[in-house]
Amino acid sequence: MKAIAVLTSGGDAPGMNAGIRATVRTALTCGLSVFGVKRGYRGLIEDDLFQMRSTDVSNILQHGGTILHSARSEEFRTAEGRIIAANNLRNRKIDGLVVFGGDGSFRGANDLQREHGIRVVGIPATIDNDIWGSDYTIGFDTAVNTALEAIDKVRDTAAAHDRLFIVEVMGRHAGFIALEVGIGAGAEEILIPETVTQIPEICRKLQSRLDKGRTSSILVVAEGDEEGNAYDIAKKIEAQSGMKSRVTVLGHVQRGGSPTAADRMLATKLGYGAVKALLDDAAPCMVGVEDGSISRHPLADAWTRKKELDKLLVQLSSGLE
Ligand code: ADP
Numbered sequence: 449m450k451a452i453a454v455l456t457s458g459g460d461a462p463g464m465n466a467g468i469r470a471t472v473r474t475a476l477t478c479g480l481s482v483f484g485v486k487r488g489y490r491g492l493i494e495d496d497l498f499q500m501r502s503t504d505v506s507n508i509l510q511h512g513g514t515i516l517h518s519a520r521s522e523e524f525r526t527a528e529g530r531i532i533a534a535n536n537l538r539n540r541k542i543d544g545l546v547v548f549g550g551d552g553s554f555r556g557a558n559d560l561q562r563e564h565g566i567r568v569v570g571i572p573a574t575i576d577n578d579i580w581g582s583d584y585t586i587g588f589d590t591a592v593n594t595a596l597e598a599i600d601k602v603r604d605t606a607a608a609h610d611r612l613f614i615v616e617v618m619g620r621h622a623g624f625i626a627l628e629v630g631i632g633a634g635a636e637e638i639l640i641p642e643t644v645t646q647i648p649e650i651c652r653k654l655q656s657r658l659d660k661g662r663t664s665s666i667l668v669v670a671e672g673d674e675e676g677n678a679y680d681i682a683k684k685i686e687a688q689s690g691m692k693s694r695v696t697v698l699g700h701v702q703r704g705g706s707p708t709a710a711d712r713m714l715a716t717k718l719g720y721g722a723v724k725a726l727l728d729d730a731a732p733c734m735v736g737v738e739d740g741s742i743s744r745h746p747l748a749d750a751w752t753r754k755k756e757l758d759k760l761l762v763q764l765s766s767g768l769e
Contacts, residue, residue, distance in 0.1 A: 453484070454546040618698070
């Protein structure tokens with residue numbers, strides 16, 4: 449292997465830049481040429497690649513977003529699109545590809561290796577943390593900290609005005625962000641898709657808090673909760689109990705910002721680990737960090753296996769009233 453390419457795909461996540469830096473510098477140290485691909489698979493099809501030097505990744509580690517930009521590409525989902533992408537890589541004599549993204553991006557990468565022999569390694573990068581095979585994904589820790597900071601502020605106004613606040617956090621179909629944010633912020637209730645949300649029970653607990661003189665409460669809701677989003681929950685609580693609330697949807701602020709130390713360490717380990725996996729001929733695989741060490745798993749595990757929530761945290765999410 450003489451040349452590799454790197455791209456970021458799907459939703460951006462803080463720490464991607466730290467990961468790109470580690471990938472590029474590890475590759476250069478190992479004597480490989482490295483190409484950056486702009487806008488994920490779209491750029492691969494449009495041949496939007498450039499050769500990267502060490503200085504191209506100077507001073508990026510501390511920034512959110514991705515210097516390579518990210519995009520979604522419908523064309524890459526088709527066999528015809530992947531033929532164009534593979535030809536663009538071959539024309540530059542690139543035979544290895546590092547993909548930062550989620551399970552969708554990994555499916556595409558797997559197809560590229562199966563159909564065209566381009567060796568691919570996936571790096572789990574999504575704030576949602578919903579990828580099996582790595583204790584954490586790049587961006588999750590930063591997103592949790594960003595949401596926590598926001599909720600601490602909401603808590604001040606909730607307390608000052610004796611109010612009930614319902615705060616919605618991201619996470620797609622999973623409750624990883626909501627669980628850690630809810631516990632970290634001392635939320636009175638945490639609503640996640642993995643556990644059954646019982647509105648009557650929530651109303652009963654809120655009323656009992658009021659009866660004890662605890663006049664403000666915060667509910668953290670995962671965007672994928674089966675009872676609906678924060679506005680739906682607010683309506684249901686009001687319909688059943690008459691209690692009014694204020695809704696705060698944190699939204700995309702959770703995706704931005706400077707990565708935390710934990711995300712920088714994770715991204716640096718994974719960028720290094722991906723290049724080593726390519727050199728060891730371990731592709732196709734996904735690299736993760738489990739119990740502090742770099743691990744390798746088949747890419748397909750990312751979409752066939754389901755990562756579970758920390759059972760103790762789930763227990764604590766409703767046990768500290
Ligand atoms: P994520 O990687 O965060 O899950 P997406 O699901 O949006 O994000 O996937 C990112 C890109 O990966 C898509 O725009 C598409 O180009 C490619 N992709 C997603 N799913 C597939 C698939 N089943 N087969 C081939 N390519 C896919």
